[in-house]
Amino acid sequence: MYLTEEPLDITALLASVQSAERGGVACFLGTVRNHHQGREVVRLEYSAYAPMVEVECARIVAESQARWDVKVALQHRIGRLEIGDAAVAVAAASAHRDEAFLACRHVIEELKLRVPIWKREYYADGTVEWVEAGKRVSGEEGKQEAVSAGASDSSRRPAARIHAVPE
Amino acid sequence: MPVTAPFPITVRVLLFASYADTLGFDSVELSFDPPATVGDALDRLRSLPGGERLPPKPLCAVNLTHVRSGTLLSGGDELAILPPLAGG
Numbered sequence: 001m002y003l004t005e006e007p008l009d010i011t012a013l014l015a016s017v018q019s020a021e022r023g024g025v026a027c028f029l030g031t032v033r034n035h036h037q038g039r040e041v042v043r044l045e046y047s048a049y050a051p052m053v054e055v056e057c058a059r060i061v062a063e064s065q066a067r068w069d070v071k072v073a074l075q076h077r078i079g080r081l082e083i084g085d086a087a088v089a090v091a092a093a094s095a096h097r098d099e100a101f102l103a104c105r106h107v108i109e110e111l112k113l114r115v116p117i118w119k120r121e122y123y124a125d126g127t128v129e130w131v132e133a134g135k136r137v138s139g140e141e142g143k144q145e146a147v148s149a150g151a152s153d154s155s156r157r158p159a160a161r162i163h164a165v166p167e
Numbered sequence: 168m169p170v171t172a173p174f175p176i177t178v179r180v181l182l183f184a185s186y187a188d189t190l191g192f193d194s195v196e197l198s199f200d201p202p203a204t205v206g207d208a209l210d211r212l213r214s215l216p217g218g219e220r221l222p223p224k225p226l227c228a229v230n231l232t233h234v235r236s237g238t239l240l241s242g243g244d245e246l247a248i249l250p251p252l253a254g255g
Contacts, residue, residue, distance in 0.1 A: 030255045046254075049183055049247055052231040076254060088255050108255060114233065116247070117254030118184035130185040132251040 002057035003050055005079045008086045017071040017093040024097035026104035030088040032081050036131065040124035046078040046087060049116035060110045070094040070103040076117060087119075173201050176242035180208060184250045186225070190217045199240065205229065206236040208246055225249065 010029065018025055032044050057074060064072045074090045081087055088111065092104040119131045175198045187193040190212065197211050205227050212218045226249040227234055240246065 047184060049181070049249065052228055052247065055231045112252065112255045115254045116183065116228070116249050116252060118250060119253045130250065131253045
């Protein structure tokens, strides 16, 4: 399961990608910040379209593992999170560091563009707002961006063409 | 009995986060005479109270896959209208 309501277990996530052949392991953690656009944030609440999160994360993992010689794992937490809590964790392991870093970066960027998760910020002044950080992703424009995000870097191998957005 | 007109199709529409707040519900069943597209479903939602606040081209998914607004709907489809994503 890519979604959990429990605190993320980073050690287990890393262990799930490590092996004797894969000596390079990259990890990205997204943790809850105490500020957003100059406002003091006291906590967050994440919600999700859970069935699609599972499907879309599986696509991103499959696509990454087809594109690079890596093993990838990720997990996103939902529910109430406090400042400093890890909301998302990505781990990528490969024989060498280059592919591990590339795959790790790819997974978190694609997650932000394609995976249906939303967050509500609770501010110190008592107000609560849905965060629309992904506003650039909304509608057709965002889809083009999602496509180019996977296709623009010519230094990578061609994408495995499991992209979410039909042409 | 001869069929003289196409049967209407029914799709389940899901709304999330700010869109569910805007329209006041998170799930609704809509029926259409085929052919009907995602855009037709969005037009129907816009005719409901609060629906005018939906953006012109929201992110949409049918049966858990991102789609464009011209995508044709089939009976039994699950259409999700997705506010700007904010995972990570």
